[in-house]
Amino acid sequence: MADGSDLAASRIRLVLSALQTRMGAQVSTVGSVREEHSHGEALDASRLPEAVVFAESTDDVSAVLKLCHEHRVPVVAFGAGTSVEGHVTPPEHAISLDLSRMTEIVQFNPEDLDCRVQAGLTRQGLNAQIRDCGLFFPVDPGGEATLGGMCATRASGTAAVRYGTIKENVLGLTVVLATGEVIRTGGRVRKSSTGYDLTALFIGSEGTLGVITEVQLRLYGLPESVAAAVCQFETVDAAVRTAVEAIQYGIPVARVELADEMQMEACIRYSHLDELRALPTLFFEFAGGPGAVREQVEATEEIARENGGLGFAWADTPEERSRLWKARHDAYWATRALEPGALVISTDCIVPISKLAELILGARDDIAASGMRAAMVGHVGDGNFHTLILAEDNAEGRRRILDLDRKIVGRALAMGGSCSGEHGVGLGKQEFLETEHGAGALRVMRALKMAMDPRGILNPGKLLPEGEVYRG
Amino acid sequence: MADGSDLAASRIRLVLSALQTRMGAQVSTVGSVREEHSHGEALDASRLPEAVVFAESTDDVSAVLKLCHEHRVPVVAFGAGTSVEGHVTPPEHAISLDLSRMTEIVQFNPEDLDCRVQAGLTRQGLNAQIRDCGLFFPVDPGGEATLGGMCATRASGTAAVRYGTIKENVLGLTVVLATGEVIRTGGRVRKSSTGYDLTALFIGSEGTLGVITEVQLRLYGLPESVAAAVCQFETVDAAVRTAVEAIQYGIPVARVELADEMQMEACIRYSHLDELRALPTLFFEFAGGPGAVREQVEATEEIARENGGLGFAWADTPEERSRLWKARHDAYWATRALEPGALVISTDCIVPISKLAELILGARDDIAASGMRAAMVGHVGDGNFHTLILAEDNAEGRRRILDLDRKIVGRALAMGGSCSGEHGVGLGKQEFLETEHGAGALRVMRALKMAMDPRGILNPGKLLPEGEVYRG
Structure with missing residues (x-):
């Protein structure tokens, strides 16, 4: 083991010296830079990468991977570092490959x-x-994530209910494979039935099958007319039912987001939403032609009224709309600000929408039983929600939060849900994958990983728990 | 070679005898049944399968694959036989595995x-x-295809412009792997970011990675209001420009289909559309709330008028609408009826919509130069169209059609297009794959095939041209 580690250390020295010769100042071994690249937003650092390489082109990425492949050095691709599931946490003797300088259209x-x-x-x-x-x-995960990182984690966010997730909005990719070879997947056309869907294979693969360097994206015309409103409710159940019925009714809402009373308390304080009360709240956005928007609004208001909604408050100007949605997107920071110094972990699960009210009410029971405080915020139109759980910032606090998360995820999986709607697997969700997908599907995933990266240099240890490989 | 063939013959005898014992009358070696399973709609039979097995459950499919895997016997999954690219044409000593009895919800x-x-x-x-x-x-490829077959070929059709293709509308699958092992992919939730997207991997894999036995589908509410109309134009160019501008403007048309003058001549005769003239024609459908539909119609009529459209003729009743869309969907049969006994081959390519007018005009030059007759019909909102080419029904006629097709596909690929928007690769499109995807992407596809089916029993010879395999 010590020998293996020595060997790994000497390999990375070799690679680093070659990279420094080739790329000069694009290679950094400065402590603060390495520290920045040792964790995502969840701050789950376990060790530093040996170096950070700032790629400026697909060729740079290819050169790094070619060298790392030859010398079996692990590579972790890094975008904006907004991951919350440990995707960018480096393994031992690894290089962090930062793509944040590659910002061209x-x-x-x-x-x-x-x-x-x-x-x-x-x-x-x-x-x-x-x-x-x-x-x-349109795909809007809230944070200031890179588009490559959004592909790698199959991101979505508040607009997915109308426009789909990143996977429905990417037409093709440039990917650097483990060997350093560059391929293109997909293309520019809206659809194609030629060949295996490599684009979809790399989307959500969390840097374990290749490194995405370019993305072909679908764009949309800005809607002619946009309307945004909040509606408050006496109970979470009534708010959830309103959102679910709007979807079931087929109203093409642009966004529909839930915040529970604790989340609203945090948002009101953090974002100065003084006109609102700390009650369960739906944030709505409607978009389209003026006639279409009017129809959507009328139908939604009717559904809210029937569920005891306390009336729609409209954001009439673009500035008002931005203020409202910024408040929604700052929910995580607002919750952190409730107890400065506390540990906050955001959970993420999703169920078929008809189960959402039951899941949220069950999760609230779990939270109450845990004795911890937790705010809820969710993309309820998709059946997806997050619980932001607060605890003391130490190992015991982390353990307590993760225990609570396990209970909530367990409920979601029992309802035919998924352990992550949009945050990905990383290190954090691996324990749930077999329950969610079955052992057979995981064996197939491992066979794909073996086919693409038999040396295991691409973000090793992420996404797939260890286990058997499918052999056809 | 002879020895290999003898061995293959003895293997299949073994498998057949075991299947007959297990499945009795579900196994047929009757000549007419084998003939029916030797080709799709393109009638491109080269040989018969040795037997047809009618699966009635996932367990049946698993049992067949387990045996065939053990004895290395090729298996071709068969749905409704509507393929036009040779997907279901059996290789030597193969079994056709018919899933058409598996029709349960x-x-x-x-x-x-x-x-x-x-x-x-x-x-x-x-x-x-x-x-x-x-x-x-909503996904509507026109023919009476099975949903499993639509998944296997990544089908789309007239409604894709609004609702997406099959791949955007499948949430999960049950798949039997080469070994007979059964896995589930995806699930019921609207989105998930956990694990490689196995659902997308099997969609479009044409039976070469596994056999799909169940499909979890997204459904939609029937729209409150539907309006359908045709608009005729003096030139194809004007019709295409109208469709393209409607998409660019962001009008969420439910369908927009082009038929050129020859196609209209065929449709008018075959479907008795006596109110129309043999002119380039757009078929429109609008759907949504009444206000939204009104807005879409007004905006589209305006665009058509600016492009010299000859006015909208509305199909006011559901019966009228059905008659119109049936005529559109019968385009292939209408063209066949133009010259009974002639060979008709449907081509299929797609480009970014801004290139569509140029491609169609170029293709019309190619048709004129070929001396053959050809009708055009297309999902112009996606940039996708088909040319139905007529020639004498013999080897020379086929050769002439395929030469013309090559010219049209060549134009599409040079414009950043794809050689198939929705028909798939099968046997017919393999020659174009390297130009479209690049040698590197094909090597990756072969590595996936090797990982999933190293014995090569799943629809061998389809989709992927032979060549190098990616080695990580």
């Missing part, structure tokens, strides 16, 4: 409603550049 | 807008059973 095709971007560009960065053309990219 | 969850069906159920069969609940499954 490589190609912009407004007439086809698509563009190609480098993986390090953020959604916000893209949208700021194309807004003047009347276009936008 | 296994689970129906109207409150979650989803259901689980056996792979042999057709879209029409499903929709007839759920219509009374106000729900429908």
